[in-house]
Amino acid sequence: MENHAESLSNDELIELDKASQEAEKGDKEEPVCGLDNKTHRECLGGIEKALETLKERDLNSAGSSKVAHDVEKSVKIYQEIYDE
Numbered sequence: 001m002e003n004h005a006e007s008l009s010n011d012e013l014i015e016l017d018k019a020s021q022e023a024e025k026g027d028k029e030e031p032v033c034g035l036d037n038k039t040h041r042e043c044l045g046g047i048e049k050a051l052e053t054l055k056e057r058d059l060n061s062a063g064s065s066k067v068a069h070d071v072e073k074s075v076k077i078y079q080e081i082y083d084e
Contacts, residue, residue, distance in 0.1 A: 040082050
C-alpha cells in the first residue's frame with residue numbers, strides 16, 4: 001500500500017481527497033430513514049393504493065378497516081418523515 005501511495009502524483013492525491021470529501025458530503029445529505037424522496041413517495045403511494053383496493057373489494061368492511069387502520073398506524077413514522 002505504501003508503494004502505491006508514493007506512486008500517486010500530487011494532482012491524483014488532490015482528486016482522491018476531493019472524491020472522499022464529496023462522498024462524505026453525500027452521506028450527510030442522506031434522508032434519516034435511508035430512502036430517497038422518490039422511493040419514499042412510491043412506497044407510501046403503493047401502500048395507500050393497496051389499502052384503498054382492500055377497502056373497496058373486501059366484503060368484510062370491518063376487517064379491512066381494521067387492517068387499514070393498523071397499517072396506517074405502522075407506516076405513520078414514514079409519512080411524518082416524508083411530510084417534513
